[in-house]
Amino acid sequence: MKIAAIIPVKTFSKAKTRLSLPQNVTAELCKLMFEEVLKTIVDSDIDTIIVVTKDKDAIEIGKSYDVIQISDDNETGVNNAVSLADKYLEKNGFDVSIVFPQDIPFMQREDIDYLLKVSSENSVLVVPSRRFDGTNALLRSPVNIMETHYDEDSYKIHLHTGRTRTRKTSLVLMRRIMMDVDNNEDLEFVLGQNEKPEFCEDIKKLIQSA
Numbered sequence: 001m002k003i004a005a006i007i008p009v010k011t012f013s014k015a016k017t018r019l020s021l022p023q024n025v026t027a028e029l030c031k032l033m034f035e036e037v038l039k040t041i042v043d044s045d046i047d048t049i050i051v052v053t054k055d056k057d058a059i060e061i062g063k064s065y066d067v068i069q070i071s072d073d074n075e076t077g078v079n080n081a082v083s084l085a086d087k088y089l090e091k092n093g094f095d096v097s098i099v100f101p102q103d104i105p106f107m108q109r110e111d112i113d114y115l116l117k118v119s120s121e122n123s124v125l126v127v128p129s130r131r132f133d134g135t136n137a138l139l140r141s142p143v144n145i146m147e148t149h150y151d152e153d154s155y156k157i158h159l160h161t162g163r164t165r166t167r168k169t170s171l172v173l174m175r176r177i178m179m180d181v182d183n184n185e186d187l188e189f190v191l192g193q194n195e196k197p198e199f200c201e202d203i204k205k206l207i208q209s210a
Helices: 023-042 056-063 078-091 111-118 154-165 186-191 197-208
Strands: 004-007 048-053 070-073 096-100 123-128 133-140 169-171
Touching: 023 048, 023 056, 023 111, 048 056, 048 078, 048 186, 056 154, 056 197, 070 078, 078 096, 096 111, 096 123, 111 123, 111 133, 123 154, 133 154, 154 169, 186 197
Parallel strands: 004 048, 004 096, 048 070, 123 169
Antiparallel strands: 096 133, 123 133
16 A cells, blocks of 8 residues: 655745744744654655645755655645645555645654554545644545645535545544644644654744744
8 A cells, every 4th residue: 555645835935924933934943844744754654755845945855855846836725736746646556645734743653653544445534723724634545535625614624525425534633733833822832732842942942043
């Protein structure tokens, strides 16, 4: 069975505009989070990582982790980025995909392994964001079982769409995957959890440099 992770990466300098940090610091934070997500996935049972982006820094970071790079020159949104990856996965015979955002750095290897363990043939698993207003992991088996609906109250739509395709569609609550960073309140919350102490210290040092 061939398993892939898909990570759509928005240009770092344009991402996370709801964080009240200088643009250069926000961009550096995005790089830190993206690389931490890559480190975690590389250590898991996922075979291949697909990064869809046009950001030069993201491309350079990805080279260190032997990812498959797909260019998203127009950067028209997450759904288009995922569809570009889906085409690659179908062409190359992948069986399972998990879409992860670039901003869930507190995910651990065991979280990914659990998702794969509870998945099965012809299944959809949806991990929502902490506020239940987004999708922080979307497992699809097979990879073409359904299209994605990000930026549209996505976790509810992903659940509904999944249930129209297979009875093996489930909402999965996983605390660390649900911890994303979109705004200052998120940042304060995740640092307070101190899930990865060394990584949290790196973030704190970056913020203090602002």
